[in-house]
Amino acid sequence: MPEIIYREAIKRGLEEALERDPRVFMMGEDIGEYGGAYAVTDGFLEKFGPERIKDTPISEQAFMGAGIGAAAAGLRPIIELMSISFSLVAFDQIVNMAANLRYMSGGQISVPMVIRAPTGAGVQLAATHSQSFETWLAEVPGMKVVCPSNSYDALGLIRSAIKDNNPVFVAEPALLYGAKAEVPDEYYEIELGKARIARAGSNITLVSYGYGMRPVEAAADRLSMVGVSAEVIDLRSLNPLDMDTVVASVQKTHRVVVVDSARRTGGIMAEVAAEVQQRAAEWLDGPVMRVGSVDVPWPYSHDLEQKVLTDSDDVLNAVSEGYGL
Amino acid sequence: MASRTKPRGKNSSKTANSPKAGKNGASGAAGLDESDVAIKGDHLELFRQMFLIREFELACGENYARGFIRGFLHLYIGQEATGVGAISALGENDYIVSAYRDHGHALARGVDVNRAMAELFGRSTGLSKGKGGSMHLFDAAKGFMGGHAIVGAHLPLAAGLALAQQYEKTEGITMCFFGDGSTNQGVYHETLNLAAVWQLPILFLLENNGYGMGSAIERVRAGGKDFYPGLATYGIPAVEVDGMDVLAVKEATEIAVGNIRAGGGPQFIEAKTFRFVGHSYADGQKYRGREEVAEWEERDPVVTFPENLIKMGLASKEQIDRVKAETTAVVENAVKFAEESPNPDPTEIFTDVLA
Ligand SMILES: Cc1ncc(C[n+]2csc(CCOP(=O)(O)OP(=O)(O)O)c2C)c(N)n1
Ligand SMILES: [Mg+2]
Numbered sequence: 001m002p003e004i005i006y007r008e009a010i011k012r013g014l015e016e017a018l019e020r021d022p023r024v025f026m027m028g029e030d031i032g033e034y035g036g037a038y039a040v041t042d043g044f045l046e047k048f049g050p051e052r053i054k055d056t057p058i059s060e061q062a063f064m065g066a067g068i069g070a071a072a073a074g075l076r077p078i079i080e081l082m083s084i085s086f087s088l089v090a091f092d093q094i095v096n097m098a099a100n101l102r103y104m105s106g107g108q109i110s111v112p113m114v115i116r117a118p119t120g121a122g123v124q125l126a127a128t129h130s131q132s133f134e135t136w137l138a139e140v141p142g143m144k145v146v147c148p149s150n151s152y153d154a155l156g157l158i159r160s161a162i163k164d165n166n167p168v169f170v171a172e173p174a175l176l177y178g179a180k181a182e183v184p185d186e187y188y189e190i191e192l193g194k195a196r197i198a199r200a201g202s203n204i205t206l207v208s209y210g211y212g213m214r215p216v217e218a219a220a221d222r223l224s225m226v227g228v229s230a231e232v233i234d235l236r237s238l239n240p241l242d243m244d245t246v247v248a249s250v251q252k253t254h255r256v257v258v259v260d261s262a263r264r265t266g267g268i269m270a271e272v273a274a275e276v277q278q279r280a281a282e283w284l285d286g287p288v289m290r291v292g293s294v295d296v297p298w299p300y301s302h303d304l305e306q307k308v309l310t311d312s313d314d315v316l317n318a319v320s321e322g323y324g325l
Numbered sequence: 326m327a328s329r330t331k332p333r334g335k336n337s338s339k340t341a342n343s344p345k346a347g348k349n350g351a352s353g354a355a356g357l358d359e360s361d362v363a364i365k366g367d368h369l370e371l372f373r374q375m376f377l378i379r380e381f382e383l384a385c386g387e388n389y390a391r392g393f394i395r396g397f398l399h400l401y402i403g404q405e406a407t408g409v410g411a412i413s414a415l416g417e418n419d420y421i422v423s424a425y426r427d428h429g430h431a432l433a434r435g436v437d438v439n440r441a442m443a444e445l446f447g448r449s450t451g452l453s454k455g456k457g458g459s460m461h462l463f464d465a466a467k468g469f470m471g472g473h474a475i476v477g478a479h480l481p482l483a484a485g486l487a488l489a490q491q492y493e494k495t496e497g498i499t500m501c502f503f504g505d506g507s508t509n510q511g512v513y514h515e516t517l518n519l520a521a522v523w524q525l526p527i528l529f530l531l532e533n534n535g536y537g538m539g540s541a542i543e544r545v546r547a548g549g550k551d552f553y554p555g556l557a558t559y560g561i562p563a564v565e566v567d568g569m570d571v572l573a574v575k576e577a578t579e580i581a582v583g584n585i586r587a588g589g590g591p592q593f594i595e596a597k598t599f600r601f602v603g604h605s606y607a608d609g610q611k612y613r614g615r616e617e618v619a620e621w622e623e624r625d626p627v628v629t630f631p632e633n634l635i636k637m638g639l640a641s642k643e644q645i646d647r648v649k650a651e652t653t654a655v656v657e658n659a660v661k662f663a664e665e666s667p668n669p670d671p672t673e674i675f676t677d678v679l680a
Contacts, residue, residue, distance in 0.1 A: 033612045034539025057509035057545040058476050058537055086475065089510070124396035124447070126458045128474045296678050300396060300458030301447035303668045 001182040009151035009183055010116070010172060011040050013158030014078060018048050021076060024162065025052040027063050028080030037082045038118055038177055064090035064115070068098045071113040071167075078162065081117035084171060085131045098167040099142035112165045114158075118174035119147070120211050120261060121298050121309055130298035130305075132262030134171035134210070138238035139271070143167040144192050145238040147210035151181040153236055156190030164192060173211035173261075193240035197249070201231035204255035204319060207246055207272060209235040212261040212310060219315035228325050238268045243275045250280045255325070257289040257318045261310045264292025289322035291315055368639050371413060371571050372631050373648045375405040378429040379627045380656040381438065385428065385445060385459070388660060389606050394445045397474075398459050401429030403601035406626035407532055408433045410574025411500065411596070414582050418468070418497035420490070422483040425460035425474040426600075430502055436464040442659035448666035455669045456677065468497075476537075477503070477510030480529075484516050487527035487591075498526040498585045500578075505552070506537020509545060514557070517591075521559040524590035528581050529561065531595045532568065538604045539612040553595045561591045568596030569624045601625070 004012070017024045030037060032045035032055040045053045056063040060081065067077040081087050087094065094115065101109045121130035138145045144166055148154040154172070161168040198213065199220055208216040213234055220230040231249050235242065250256045256276055258269040273288040294308040319325050382400040389398050401408065404426075412421065412433040423430040431441055436452060444451030445459050453463050460474040470486060473479035483501035490497045507513055508531070520527050533552060535542055543550040548557075553565035562584070566577040574596055581592035599621040603610050610618075634640040 030539045033544075035611065037538075055540055055544065057540075058506045059509045059511065061511055089475070089477075124458065126396060126456070126461055126474070128461075128478075129397070294674060296674055297456075299456045299669075299674065300444075300453075300461070301455035301669050302395060303447075304455065304671070304674050307671055307674055 001184050003180045004151050004183050005177065006148075006151045006154050006172070006179050006181075007038065007040055007177040009155040010158055011042075013155050013162065014041070015044070015047075016159070017076075017078070017162040018044070018052060023074065023076045024078065025054065025075065026078045026080065027054040027056050027067055029056055029058055029082050031055060031080050036080070038174065040177075041080065060086055060089040061093055064093040065097060067113055067115075068093060068101070068111055068167075071111045072101065072109050076112050076162065078114045078116065081115065083129055083174075084117040084119040084133050085129050087115075087117055087133055087137075094137070094143070094167070094169075095140050099140045102166075103142055110165050111167045113167050114161045114170060115167065116170045116172060118177070119171040120173045120175060121293070121305060122175045122211070124300055124302055124305055125298075126300040127297040132171070132210075132267075134169065134238055135260070135262050135267035137169050138241075138268045140239075143169060144240065145169045145171065146192060146236060147171040147173070147238060148236060149173070149176065149210050149213040149234050150179065151183050153190060153196070153234070155183055156188055157192065157236065159189045160192050163189075168192065171210065175211050190236070193237045193242055195242035195245040196234045196236055197231065197245065198234045199230070199232040201229040201253065203229045203253055204257065204323065204325060205231045205233060205246070205249040205253045206257050206259060206315065207233045207235065207269075208259040208261075209238065209268075210261065212259050215261070215310050215312040215315050216259050218312035219319070222312060222316060223319065223325070228319075235268075235272075241268070241271065241275075243272070243279065246272060246276060247279045250276055251283045254283055254285040255319075255323045256284065257291060257315060257322065259310060259315055260292040262293060263295050264290065265295045267292060286322045289318040291318045368634055369644060369648060371409055371575070372634065372640070372645065373652055374409045374413075374433050375571065375627050375630065376649060377438070377652050377655065378405045378408070378432050380653055381428060381432060381442070381659070384442070384656050384660050386602075386606065388446070393664070394459065395447070396458050396460070397425070398445075398606040399426040399604065400600070400602050400606075401426055403621065403625070404532060404534060404568065404598045405429055406571035406630070407530075407568040407574050407596040407598045408502070410571040411502075411530055411578045411594070413575050414578035415500060416497070418495055420468045420470050420483070420486045420497065420499040421502070422470045422479050422486065422499065423472060423502045424476070424479060424504060424507065425472070426504070427460065427462050427472045431462045431464065431469055431472070434464070434467055434469045436462070436467055436469055438655055438659045439662040442656075443663040443666045446663040446666065447668065448663055449669040449673070450662070450666040454673060454677075456673070477507040477512045479503070480507070480513055480516040481519070483527055484520050484525055487520065487525040488523065490526050491523070496586065498528060498582060500528045500530055502530045502532055504537060505531065505533045505535065505542040506540065506545070508552070509537075514559075517559045517561060520591040521561050526585045527591045528578070528585060529591065529593045530578075531593070532598055533595055534598050534600045536600070536604070536613070539608070541612070556593070556595065558593050561593045562589070563593035563595065565595045565597065568598030569621075569626050571626055571630055
């Protein structure tokens with residue numbers, strides 16, 4: 001199977017949609033002439049023209065809102081934010097408007113729109129440019145949130161996101177844009193809201209998503225070297241959350257560690273932990289263990305940032321602390 | 326409506342949006358003539374600061390390539406005359422707030438060069454102990470209040486600093502630098518209105534370098550590339566100045582600062598300038614032609630200003646060369662200092678989160 005990098009996978013999904021459906025168009029800062037801050041839309045302006053590849057002013061609130069309006073009128077906008085940290089400027093539009101419109105109007109208005117943004121820390125962009133707000137957005141009813149961890153999922157999920165009739169936020173871990181994975185030429189989609197068992201195992205369940213899959217996969221490798229078989233689950237979707245897959249795994253392994261590369265406190269993994277506790281407490285041999293990045297603003301210094309960021313040592317420590325493995 | 330407090334003579338620099346505009350008059354590119362001899366202030370010192378910024382930025386580029394500096398790096402190369410001229414008009418009790426292209430402003434304010442470089446290296450000796458990096462330089466003791474990387478987010482912070490100055494009647498003012506692109510943020514408009522309504526002691530200093538990242542300002546701004554005149558300043562008096570001319574900037578800023586201190590409320594300056602390099606280190610600049618850059622480079626203040634000083638007899642070539650040699654050594658030393666400084670102690674992760 002051919003291998004492609006994550007950036008190319010997202011790009012392919014966007015390109016197909018632009019070719020297939022004239023209602024699909026894109027908006028964002030420097031997505032056209034500049035080619036995209038992370039080069040995802042490189043060449044799009046030449047191919048699709050300025051009507052459909054709209055460079056915006058640095059006005060996140062306004063173009064997010066305009067996207068919502070265009071979607072309400074039946075278009076299918078795809079909005080790129082340069083960083084998920086900048087989503088804060090548009091949060092009012094995303095949360096109060098996009099996610100609420102359908103409910104408030106008694107189902108009269110839908111907002112079929114995709115919002116994409118690079119997310120996460122790890123490249124020394126410091127406090128204002130390294131955050132992971134997909135975990136905040138995941139608790140907002142009326143919208144969906146996905147965060148693919150590899151090229152295959154990225155393409156399958158972006159295809160489904162664009163076809164979905166709701167606002168869908170696609171968080172793309174910036175550290176993964178260059179990561180390669182096998183992607184078939186044959187068309188496929190991945191249903192939004194379905195987790196993936198990345199690796200089957202029997203002794204312990206490790207749950208993560210997005211960039212968090214890196215430390216989790218590394219920890220699973222290290223565990224296998226000492227004879228511990230870890231089942232690794234990639235949530236892929238944070239809302240809806242596929243708790244059935246997680247609970248079924250815990251019922252099999254009786255142990256679980258939930259891992260986020262975002263800050264530890266309050267995020268989506270608090271939700272996962274609470275649900276596991278409620279639905280599978282009697283199956284567990286120990287506490288639901290939770291791992292995340294340190295609860296401080298992101299530091300610039302390489303050493304400090306790496307210490308703050310979740311790594312496989314953190315995962316193994318939790319495995320050992322919770323279950324003595 | 327923008328009213329114009331007209332700076333003196335030709336230095337009011339009616340620059341159109343062409344780098345050539347400053348050459349129209351009898352004066353040279355740096356806009357220097359006999360009358361400038363009378364301008365108080367140390368010409369050599371202005372040159373030293375501009376040259377320091379240029380050397381510092383070049384060293385940053387080199388050390389980014391070497392992997393010592395990481396993250397986003399936005400250089401101030403080309404815009405030196407604006408920052409140096411403007412900041413030279415301030416006093417000790419004034420505040421400065423900048424965006425992420427902040428090295429030049431910090432250096433013009435006189436922050437420690439070693440500690441600035443160490444911050445970019447992420448070392449414990451950095452201005453912010455290595456926690457902030459290039460986009461977040463701070464030196465509160467010097468009134469340098471950042472270094473802010475969310476476009477537009479620092480404008481209300483500046484208004485708040487000015488509010489405190491007004492409240493406590495300190496006589497101080499706040500100078501807020503921002504780029505052309507940031508005027509498209511809603512918070513820019515909200516802040517100007519607020520400052521005008523409350524008559525805050527704030528100087529809005531727009532550095533119009535023609536681009537916000539890859540977006541030529543006229544592609545993303547309904548009013549076109551010239552902010553002045555026709556600028557929606559919510560009644561705040563505005564002037565335009567040639568941002569490549571350090572003395573013109575200095576003079577225009579002195580007038581504006583004087584107006585604020587005299588109780589005239591907020592003031593606004595648009596400096597026409599240009600960055601000679603990419604938006605950040607990663608920028609391939611496919612959105613603009615090499616010719617445009619070359620045209621502006623002809624007006625490079627770091628080159629033309631000392632040339633004119635020599636021509637006018639305001640400085641000797643030896644003096645200029647000595648400043649250059651000394652300044653180059655200062656920057657080399659700063660790099661050495663940064664390289665030799667330790668990384669922050671891991672316990673620093675937990676400090677400074679709360680007061
Ligand atoms: C809210 C927000 N949106 C987008 C960005 C990304 N970004 C950083 S700088 C920049 C361009 C700003 O241009 P301008 O204000 O003209 O300043 P200049 O870079 O020219 O100094 C953009 C889009 C950001 N940092 N914050
Ligand atoms: Mg600009």
